[in-house]
Amino acid sequence: MSSKCFLCLLTVAAMLCALSTPAQAAATITIVNGNAAGVGFNDPTPVTPVGGNAGITLGGQRLIAFQEAASIWGASLNSSVPITILATMEALSCTATSAVLGSAGATEVWYAPTFPFPDTWYHFALANKLAGVDLDPTTPQIRAYFNSSLGNTGCLTGTTFYLGLDNNHGLQIDLVTVLLHEFGHGLGFSNVTSGTSGAFFFGLPAAWDHFLLDLTSNKLWIDMTKAERVASAINARKLVWTGANVTNNVPVVLALGVPKLTVTAPLSIAGGYEVGTAAFGPLLDSPGLTGELMPVVDTSPGGTAGAACSALSAATALAVNGKIALIDRGVCTFTIKVKNAQNAGALGVIIADNVAGSPPAGLGGVDPTVVIPTVRVSLADGNTLKTALQFRSRTHSGVWVNLGLNMAVRSGADALGRALLYTPNPFQSGSSVSHWDTIAFPNLLMEPNINGDLTHSVTTPQDLTLQLLMDVGWN
Numbered sequence: 001m002s003s004k005c006f007l008c009l010l011t012v013a014a015m016l017c018a019l020s021t022p023a024q025a026a027a028t029i030t031i032v033n034g035n036a037a038g039v040g041f042n043d044p045t046p047v048t049p050v051g052g053n054a055g056i057t058l059g060g061q062r063l064i065a066f067q068e069a070a071s072i073w074g075a076s077l078n079s080s081v082p083i084t085i086l087a088t089m090e091a092l093s094c095t096a097t098s099a100v101l102g103s104a105g106a107t108e109v110w111y112a113p114t115f116p117f118p119d120t121w122y123h124f125a126l127a128n129k130l131a132g133v134d135l136d137p138t139t140p141q142i143r144a145y146f147n148s149s150l151g152n153t154g155c156l157t158g159t160t161f162y163l164g165l166d167n168n169h170g171l172q173i174d175l176v177t178v179l180l181h182e183f184g185h186g187l188g189f190s191n192v193t194s195g196t197s198g199a200f201f202f203g204l205p206a207a208w209d210h211f212l213l214d215l216t217s218n219k220l221w222i223d224m225t226k227a228e229r230v231a232s233a234i235n236a237r238k239l240v241w242t243g244a245n246v247t248n249n250v251p252v253v254l255a256l257g258v259p260k261l262t263v264t265a266p267l268s269i270a271g272g273y274e275v276g277t278a279a280f281g282p283l284l285d286s287p288g289l290t291g292e293l294m295p296v297v298d299t300s301p302g303g304t305a306g307a308a309c310s311a312l313s314a315a316t317a318l319a320v321n322g323k324i325a326l327i328d329r330g331v332c333t334f335t336i337k338v339k340n341a342q343n344a345g346a347l348g349v350i351i352a353d354n355v356a357g358s359p360p361a362g363l364g365g366v367d368p369t370v371v372i373p374t375v376r377v378s379l380a381d382g383n384t385l386k387t388a389l390q391f392r393s394r395t396h397s398g399v400w401v402n403l404g405l406n407m408a409v410r411s412g413a414d415a416l417g418r419a420l421l422y423t424p425n426p427f428q429s430g431s432s433v434s435h436w437d438t439i440a441f442p443n444l445l446m447e448p449n450i451n452g453d454l455t456h457s458v459t460t461p462q463d464l465t466l467q468l469l470m471d472v473g474w475n
Contacts (some may be wrong), residue, residue: 027077027129029070029183032086032140033063039150040089041066051164061163062089062175066144068165069179073187076458076466077474079129085183086140089148094155101161101450102146103172104182107139109192111204116473121206123188126473135448142186146178161418167456171366177454181445184458184465187448188472190434195233195427198226207472211243212421212433215414233433234425235272236358240418243471247418252460254412254419255441257405259284261350262373265400269388275375275403276360279451280335280367288404289373291324291349294397295389296341300331308337312344319395321345324403326385329354329376338374348403349374352382358425362438362449373403412440419464422448436464 033041043059052066056060066087074083085104092100094142110127113119125141128134146347150173151160165176167357192201200209209221214232216361220242221229241247261273277284298316300309309332312320325346327337338349353360360376379383388399405411413419420437422428431448443451445463459466466474 025430027074027079028082029083030082031063031066031070033083034061034086034088035090038300041087042141042445043089043148045260047163051166053163053165055163059089062161064163065163065165066179069176069183072176072180072456072458073183077129077187077469079125079422079474080132081125083125083127083128083142083187084140085142085144085186087144087146091149091155092145092147094147094149094446096154096157099147099150099156101150101178101180102144102182104142104186105190106186106188107141107143108136109201109206110135115326117205117207117210119204120210121192121201121204122473123186125186126188126207126469130473142183144179144182144186146175146182166395169452173358173450174452174454174457178253178450180458180465181450181458184446184469187435188469188474193221193229195433196230198224198229199235208434209285211241211471213242213418214238215240215389231425234427235423236425237403237420237423237437237439239421239423239433240414241421241471242418243244243467243468244466245467245470245475249411249460249464249467250410250417250419253442253444253462253464256410256411257284257286257407257441258402258439259375259410259441260406261381262378262402262404263385263399264290264402266388266398269384269399273377273381273405274359275377276362277441278334278338278363278365278374278376279370280363280365281338281370281374284403284405285374286405286407287339288402289324290400290402291322292397293326293350293389293401294319294323294392294395295326295386296320296328302331304328304331307331308340310340312340315394317344322347323399324348324350324401326350326352326382326389328382333365334363334374335367335370338370338372339367342370342372346372348372349384349459350382350401350403351376352385353379355379356426359437359439361424375403412437412444 021388035041041059041063045058089360106123108124109121149155162172192206205222212221215238261275280446296308299305300307306328308327325341422435435448436444455462
């Protein structure tokens with residue numbers, strides 16, 4: 001990504017004049033096919049039209065899906081300067097159980113010395129919109145790469161991109177949704193300030209930095225030292241977005257009720273603990289599920305005690321029956337663990353992480369037969385619970401917990417209704433700070449993971465992506 005200034009092409013007077021005249025949201029976004037003959041968008045493999053996608057070759061359907069995502073964004077934005085996305089579908093990094101779906105980003109960033117923010121970086125397409133001209137006509141504004149091998153043996157085997165336009169993807173991955181997410185990054189939903197060194201890009205802040213507020217230091221990123229920005233980037237669920245467009249629409253999009261684990265006894269560990277929620281089983285509610293906590297201690301296949309990867313022994317089943325079960329992460333899938341606890345009579349499950357980090361991530365998986373609630377806690381909090389459970393009897397522990405919702409706060413926002421950014425510890429390059437926090441509910445398009453319940457909307461009442469882009473200059 002290169003950097004340039006558009007001083008000679010942008011004046012405050014011209015910008016203010018342009019912004020004072022209302023205009024219907026519209027931008028022309030063009031997909032440029034960067035694939036060679038016979039591959040990617042030019043793959044001649046015959047396919048049947050699906051979900052409103054009338055393409056009759058694999059490459060043709062892929063290109064139509066890209067054009068659909070471009071059309072959705074184009075109808076949402078307002079720019080007199082056309083936007084070009086150079087796109088290819090090619091083999092990207094993957095294994096049998098995981099894969100890079102794709103990526104997209106701005107090819108250049110430009111800074112305006114005066115307006116809207118002085119000496120601040122803007123993504124290429126946004127800089128063009130602000131300047132009212134194409135600042136570099138020889139270069140596409142966004143570069144996109146997507147995985148052409150997805151679903152093949154050895155590349156998330158069996159899980160493919162759904163190429164329909166109707167979001168009826170079932171257990172497959174909806175390509176249009178992934179494209180909307182990645183194009184969002186290219187349009188400006190990301191930061192160019194380093195989260196690992198805290199350094200501004202070429203010594204100047206990005207538009208993003210003007211809206212990041214750390215709740216511990218009560219400072220914006222533009223006002224922090226490098227060291228303070230590094231600490232803020234891993235300050236789990238303590239970094240919020242202050243832009244007015246997003247904040248005003250948080251009550252429209254995000255639901256009341258933050259998932260929580262509350263320990264009520266013993267007093268030595270009583271209090272609230274952060275959790276990650278499960279994609280399977282019932283949602284947490286209020287006042288939630290209260291019960292006594294008991295650990296799973298059986299040794300599972302592979303030699304891991306407490307993993308619950310096989311039917312629980314009679315003694316362990318007796319211990320967790322009518323209780324909330326504490327289970328260790330590892331060896332097998334989350335749904336297998338929870339189903340074994342459910343079959344033993346457990347009322348709910350807490351999964352203790354096996355690697356350090358915070359906040360606890362969500363729990364993936366699909367099993368419609370799971371009917372008990374499940375959450376994940378961090379390794380540190382799991383160890384706190386295990387220490388308290390050391391003094392249990394065979395059927396009682398004296399450790400009482402509640403799995404429920406804090407109804408005073410919206411899920412994905414702080415107590416003042418400002419949206420939370422994703423700041424896990426340790427730092428995750430490419431994800432940290434440039435996404436919404438995973439605790440948001442309903443799920444948002446620009447969370448670090450693509451959730452199966454997302455719509456094809458980038459704006460309210462389903463989503464906050466457009467509102468953030470408006471805050472950084474797309475209004």
